[in-house]
Amino acid sequence: MAAYVEILKKRRSIYALGKNTELNETQITDLVKEAVKESPTAFNSQTARVVILFDQANDHLWKIVAEALRPLTPADSFANTQQKLASFNAGKGTVLFFEDHEVVKNLQNQFSLYADNFPVWSEQATGIVQHSVWTALAEKNIGASLQHYNPVIDEQVAREWDIPSSWVLRAQMPFGSIETPAGEKEYIADEGRFKVFR
Numbered sequence: 001m002a003a004y005v006e007i008l009k010k011r012r013s014i015y016a017l018g019k020n021t022e023l024n025e026t027q028i029t030d031l032v033k034e035a036v037k038e039s040p041t042a043f044n045s046q047t048a049r050v051v052i053l054f055d056q057a058n059d060h061l062w063k064i065v066a067e068a069l070r071p072l073t074p075a076d077s078f079a080n081t082q083q084k085l086a087s088f089n090a091g092k093g094t095v096l097f098f099e100d101h102e103v104v105k106n107l108q109n110q111f112s113l114y115a116d117n118f119p120v121w122s123e124q125a126t127g128i129v130q131h132s133v134w135t136a137l138a139e140k141n142i143g144a145s146l147q148h149y150n151p152v153i154d155e156q157v158a159r160e161w162d163i164p165s166s167w168v169l170r171a172q173m174p175f176g177s178i179e180t181p182a183g184e185k186e187y188i189a190d191e192g193r194f195k196v197f198r
């Protein structure tokens, strides 16, 4: 099996996170930057914007999420929600993925023929970036999962970390040491999923 495919297999959703990563904050930051920069974008538009939160900033993010969810969650299930959020907060940090819609808007004005495609390509680009980062972390034995507490946390996040108004939050990726590995993954049958012709 190709080495790259082995690394793809190593990337899983890891929910039991700790702070004992082999890489330090600087190394993780450099790794995330590289993974983002090497991800392709339509017209090389590089629409991804990323914020990495460690330590107190990470704690603060998960407090923001809890307070945003409290009024939206039935009182008798909020303890479960808090428990889940605590498991994300237990990691080393969180990557916030944004797309810069100012860039998307400018591209739409510049290339009117593709105007409808640029928002779609922006969404595809953020997915690619997220997967690149997730996989790069996995290769270094750092576990992560993909969360979507946007848009309910958007305003608070923007205020707290001085996020430009054109940056739109698309996903949150809590990461850390792998305290419990992922279980067996189930795959649907290849038949009906792939076609090969010659």
Ligand SMILES: Cc1cc2nc3c(=O)[nH]c(=O)nc-3n(C[C@H](O)[C@H](O)[C@H](O)COP(=O)(O)O)c2cc1C
Residues within 6 Å of the ligand: 011, 012, 013, 014, 145, 146, 147, 148, 182, 185
């Ligand atoms: C676009 C997308 C959105 C996802 N959203 C969430 C999410 O909001 N919360 C979550 O826990 N996992 C989320 N996941 C993770 C998937 O549930 C997970 O990747 C899938 O079950 C396969 O498991 P694996 O990541 O271990 O391979 C998302 C994955 C993708 C690709």
